Amino acid sequence: MAWHKHSTPPQHGRRRSAGPSSRKRMVVVVGLLGLASLGLVARAFDLQVVRKQFYQSQGDARFLRVMPIPVSRGTIFDRNGEPLAVSTPVMSIWANPSEVLDNEDRIPQLARALGVDAGELKEQLAQRSDKEFVYLRRQMSPEAAQAVLDLSIPGINGQREFKRYYPSGEVTSHVLGFTNIDDHGQEGLELAYDDWLSGKPGAKRVIRDRMGHVVENVEQIRAPKPGQDLTLSIDRRIQFLAYNELKSTLEKSQADSGSMVVLDVKTGEVLAMVNLPTYNPNALSGSQPGQRRNRAMTDVLEPGSTVKPILMAAALSSGKFTPTSPIIDTTGGHWYFQGHDIHDTHNYGLLTPTGVITKSSNVGAAHIAMQLDTGLMYDTYRAFGLGDSTQSGFPGEASGHLRIGRDWRPLEKAILGYGYGLNVTVLQLANAYATIADGGVMHTPTFIKGNDNTAKQIVSPDVSIQLIRMMETVTGPGSTGTTARIANYSVAGKTGTAHKAAGGSYAKNNYTAAFAGIVPASNPRLVGVVVVDDPKKGSYYGGTVSGPVFSKVMDGALRLLDVPPDNIGRWYVGGPLQSPDGLVGNKAPVDTPIDDAPIDGGAP
Structure with missing residues (x-):
């Protein structure tokens, strides 16, 4: 077929217009992308708005931690500002067991740095692998702890803490007590004033990395409140004096234990309180419970003749007695009362009430007790605090024991006059x-x-003055307390040598040796009481065992406190002597081998 030359040939290269199927595909793609975008937006909204708190808490749980801010425990000072208990910074090493176990090959290196057995350390970590926090070693020195941290072992961290240190060691241990590993008081004044001393730890929120290292401090949740300082009435100098003298006496006498207390007369402040045996609060692991007991507060004893001045307080208050009358007949040194023998160790004959104190006559004290109204005697003993806690606030303080007066039998009343049948x-x-x-x-x-502190009048000032004058004779010539004299100072006091109770009776050869005294007698400033339990070597009398301790400690205390002398040359070697008023006619021996004795040597 022939074409006309003017005809247009077919255009094979021209693009056809897009059909319906292509447009559909485009719409689908765009729609999918749009849906995906909407999904992402919805997901983002869900994560960032709807479920934000949940995921944030999940992240925080893994990296955000609340850490305590440790605080230093308050310092304890003596009355002159000398530190008795201080807190020093230490470091504790802790671990996340699972992280450490993931690096098991480094456990031997860690064990060497901690000073422990590698096998035991691995077992400890394995047993606590489900935990995130386990202490490996507490209260290390900062230098030693840093050496462990410098190993950069995953899961090993340090925590700053404080450890208590006691500069005076065993000298003040019974008064201060000690703290536990968490720095909380366990005994003594550390326990009594724990809330005051411990303060309140703070808290902060931090971010940690997966190795447990703090990478950012987020915020402080609670500000730390350091513990408050505490200033005691204790005088460290007098405390050391008492400790050294008591220790020397216990070593020489081979006694079981001993205690001494020194009080400020005008305020009731405890200037010194020591006990032996003792312990070092800086090394508790080497001590026994018996060594940690504050015997001056927790142990009780029968006071023996040291109670006679309190009996005399009742006698003088009754109006029936004065320091010089009536005359007490102790002839023969024995009084057979209700089938029992109340006895002295010498025949003192006729004694004034002062002479009963001077010679420490049990017979005389029993006669006086039986002439007193029972209610008055009981009330006087109770008024002086016998059988009741002193309310000092010291943890574990004993109250002692004194039977109610209406229950006293006649024999019991008689022996209470010379210090048996009660505990203090x-x-x-x-x-x-x-x-x-x-x-x-x-x-x-x-x-x-x-x-x-509270103060109340117990007896009249006149009775008090009379008692002091009567007790001054105890350190005069011919009495039982001459070893308690102090050069150039007047001393009023009383000795006591009491048989110890044992198995429902009284031990024949076991004693408590005591001396209680007041200085200076003319203007009292200090009171000291020394008790030595069961001296076995040499003397066992209160005057010869405890009297010298009193003399040396109180002599030093008076000078440290700048108390002026009041008795230059009197009743002391090199000066004039004054005879005590009390003996009537019969001159008894100067020294009595024992100034207390239970009836018949047995239990009342």
Whole structure:
């Protein structure tokens, strides 16, 4: 077929217009992309708005931590500002067990740095692998702890803490007590004032990396509140004096234990309190429970003849007795009363009430007790704090024991006159003597300097003065307490040598040797009580065992406190001597081998 030359040939190269199927595909693609975008937006909205708190908390749980901010425990000072207990910074090493176990090959290196056995360390970590926090070693020195951290072992971290340190060691241990590994008081004043001393730890929120290292401090949740300082009434110098003298005496006498308390007469403040045996609070692991007991507060004893001045307080208050009358007949040194033998170790004959104190006559004290109204005698003993806690606030303080007066049998009343049948603590006895010394005013003993405490009149000032004058004769010539004299100072006091109770009776050869005294007698400032339990070598009398301890400690204390002498040359070697008023006619031996004895040597 032929084409006309003017005809247009077919156009094979021209593109055809898009058909309906192509448009559909485009719409589908665009729609899918749009849906995907909407899905992403919806997902983002869900994550960032709807479920934001959940995922944020999940992230925080993995990297955000609340950490305590440790605080230093308050410092304890003596009355002169000398530190007795301080807190030093230490570091504790802790671990995330699972992370450490993931790097098991480094456990031997870690064990060497901690000073522990590698096998035991691995076992410890394995047993706690489900935990995230396990202490490996507490209270390391900062240098030693840093050496462990410098190993950069995954899962090993450090925590700053504080450890208690006691500069005076065993000298003040019974008063201060100690803290546990978490720095909380466990005994003594550390326990009594734990809330005051410990403060309140703070808290902060931090971000940690997967290795447990803090990479950012986010915020402080609670500000730390350091513990408050505490100033005690204790005088560290007098405390050391008492400790050294008591220790020397216990070593020489081979006694089981001993205690000494020194009180400020005008305030009731405890200037010194020592006990032996003792312990080092800086090394608790080497101590036994018996060594950690504050015997002056927790142990009780029968006071023996040291209670006779309190009996005399009742006698003088009754109006039936004066220091010089009536005359007490102790002839023969024995009084057979209700089938029992109350006896002295010498025949003192006729004695004034002062002579009963001077010679420490049990027969004389029993006669006086039986002439007193039972209610008055009981009330006087109780008023002086016998059988009741001193309310000092010291943890574990014993109250002692004194039977109600209406239950006293006649024989019991007689022997209560010379200190058997009741129990007291050393602090109770010291507080009773401080009451006599301060014009009959009783203060509540306190361990805090300047602490406001209660005070009440127990006996009249006149009775108090008479008692002090009567007790001055105890350190005069011919009495039982000459070893308690102090050069150039007047001393009023009383000895006591009591048989120890054992198995329902009284031990024949076991004694408690005591001396309680007031200085200076003319203007009392200090009271000291020394008790030595069961001296076995040499003397066992209160005057010869405990009297010298009192003399040396109180001599030093008076000079440290700048108390002026009041008795230059009197009743001391090189000076004139004054005879005590008390013996009537019969001159008894100068030294009595024992100034207390239970009836018949047995239990009342």
